[in-house]
Amino acid sequence: MKSRNPLLLALVSAFLLWLAWPPHTFAAPLLLVGLVPLLIALDQIISQNGKKTGKKVFLTAGLTFLLWNTSCIYWVYNAISAYNSPVVSFLISLIPYGLGALLMTFAFWLYYRFMKVVSKKSIAYLALLCFWIGMEYLHATWDLAFPWMTLGNGFAGMHQLAQWYESTGVYGGSVWIISSNILAFEVWKSYRGQATGYLRFRPTITWLIFMIIPAAFSLTRYYSYKEKEVPINVVTVQPNIDPYEKSGGISARDQLQTLSKLSDSVAQVNTEYFIWPETAIPNFADEDRIRSNTEYIDAQRFLSKYKNGTLLTGIESIKIYNEKKTLSAKFDANSRQYYDNFNTAMQVENSSNVQFYHKSKLVPGVEKMPFPETLAFLAPVFSGLGGTVSGWGWQDAPGVFYSQSGVGVAPVICYESLWGGWIRESVKNGAQFIAIITNDGWWGDTYGKDQHFEYAKLRAIENRRWVVRSANTGISGFINQRGDVVKQSKWWTRDALKMDINLNDQLTPYAKSGDAIAQIFSVIGIILALFIPYGTFFKKKAPVKI
Secondary structure (H helix, E strand, O other), X not given: OOOOOHHHHHHHHXXXXXXXXXXXXXXXXXXXXXXXXXXXXXXXXXXXXOOOHXXXXXXXXXXXXXXXHHHHOOOHHHHHOOOOOHHXXXXXXXHHHHHHHHHHHHHHHHHHHHHHHEOOHHHHHHHHHHHHHHHHXXXXXXXXXXXXXXXXXXXXXXXXXXXXXXXXXXXXXXXXXXXXXXXXXXXXXXXXXXXXXXXXXXXXXXXXXXXXXXXXXXXXXXXXXXXXXXXXXXXXXXXXXXXXXXXXXXXXXXXXXXXXXXXXXXXXXXXEEEEOOOOOEEEEEEHHXXXXXXXXXXXXXXXXXXXXXXXXXXXXXXXXXXXOOOOOOEEEOOOOEEEEEEEEEEEEOOOOOEEEEEOOOOOEOOOEOOOOOHHHHHHHHHHHOOOOOOOXXXXXXXXOEEOOOOOEEEEEEHHHHHOHHXXXXXXXXXXXXXXXXXXXXHXXXXXXXHHHHHHHHXXXXXXXXXXXXXXXXXXXXXXXXXXXXXXXXXXXXXXXXXXXXXXXXXXOHHHHHOOHHHHHHHHHHHHHHOHHHHHHHOOOOOOEOO
């Protein structure tokens, strides 16, 4: 067999994965073969059985995943550099650039170590699949979570092939992609080996069936899916206020007037919901005194023109305590009180009823110190330096807002839209459509805003709910229950859009069961990983046979 340069193969895999990733929507199917060059490279390294094989496996896989991750989320630096020096921004950027890549690399390294102690190839492939899904699930659930590059997200660009996410969520997509790459790798090996006749073509037949059946099912589901007509009229607003001018450059009242005028320009008498973006009201309003807040009063005055109207808006809010009631609460030396500051979604009605939801999936290192309970002992040190281990406050469970007419909406703030499992809990608890409020202007005109918008399609499919997206700057729009973008704004434009959307109160299998696939594969992965120390520390002369 002709030897190939492993590093070159690693680069080819990185390029194929980048090309297949949103916003390159035309190339999404390349995900099903994008890892094959890397698998060939690792197979070559392992078969040579030279010195430091494990190190070579780790570095080769690491090269692929670091290049792929960085090339797809390079824009993270833009967001962090808004309020930090270039050096600090670069160091913080290494967390999303490198940490996800490290976990992916670790999955392949565990696969190599597993193959050293378990001889059965099919079990080794199962281990690779479980290790990969386990690492993805870890990166969505721990305090350093950043699941932007979960493999299943890649089909957001070609959502017609992801309709079965209504049963599996994005982890079903990850299983499909990893499994397809393994089978495609076996196809390559069959044509490079000595097999003849049917044995030579069997891997190809298996791989084609494995690709075609899910794709055919998805396309059939896409073209046959019909929404039940339960319409309400919704307006979403994109004020296009420069994020660097929101806090100080333009007054909160002026921003609210802009939002009100844009809303009035397209609203109907029967409009039931107005969606305004993240931090649309950028003054830290005391939630316990919200009804006397000037901007709240102005928002209610705007809403009074629409009898059945309800407003869901972003707002920066605070809660004040006489004692440290929450882990995130900070002490104010002047008032001798504790307080939390929140990135909040607020629902305003033509009544005194007000509902709040606090952003809970906070950006690690920027909005929240990772592992705050563990690092709580550092609070006095950070306080002395003018900082805190607390960051923004959060709440522990997803929320559902209910209007006076009984309509349930899932409020989702910014990159919380990455967590299908979080949003499906709101749907399970009664949300009939999903409202994503965000501010994507920090990233500039980069892949970031496009990927963030594309990922919202997957939330629509998983739950069969309309998604209404309001971006301060970015892309606002409407996505139907099939994941189709029905209407959207342009980047860096001031706009307001209206649409009759259909409510849905039926629960999909995914809305009922959540990320069960990821949890099952993670548990299996842990069990299989135990064979590695067993084979290593007990010095087995031959691989373990399962």
